[in-house]
Amino acid sequence: GGRRSTRTNLQPVVIRDCGELAEGADDGFYDPLSDPNDPYPDFPVDMVSGTDLHVTADAIKSLGNDAFKAGDLKKAVAKYEKALRYIDQGGFAGEDKVQAATLSCHLNAAMCYLKLGEADACRKSCNKALELDPENPKGLFRRGCAQLQLGNSDKAEEDLKLAEVKNPDDAAIKKELAKVAAYKKKQSEKEKNMAKKMFG
Helix, strand or coil: CCCCCCCCCCCCCCCCCCCCCCCCCCCCCCCCCCCCCCCCCEEEECCCCCCHHHHHHHHHHHHHHHHCCCHHHHHHHHHHHHHHHHHHHCCCCCCHHHHHHHHHHHHHHHHHHHHHHHHHHHHHHHHHHHHHHCHHHHHHHHHHHHHHCCCCCCHHHHHHHHHCCCCCCCCHHHHHHHHHHHHHHHHHHHHHHHHHHHCC
């Protein structure tokens, strides 16, 4: 029998002709995201049939939370994205808890991406969260931060002001809005200087 490599970084599938590897044997790959606490396959289609994928998704999400608390953001985001695959495969019949779990995974992934400096990935995760809950203040705030990192100051301001309506006393939102104002001022001065150079 062969052994299929299920790696999230889209390596080609490798069929091995040397028989099954012994449990715990080195399969020749170093996977920095491998986790002895996570016995679940990377893709839910490889799970034993009859498994409750939503319960499994919750367990995977908890591993993501543990990784986040430990400061391992790359591992955390990999767990949140993996949990989302399980939720998706588990089907959705409008249950509130499934929607809440999906929203939470997208928001948590967005926070990891933001801290990792991956603004575009953060924005995409926020978009998915805001499709489920259009006025979610965390989603709006994180997307606003990402938009500013991407240089989209008007969109950043729009999101952050909507977040501020929901949380008027939030110091983090005010701080980010101040950053947007400073960025816009800087851009405006740059444009003035450019105009001076062009038109004297």
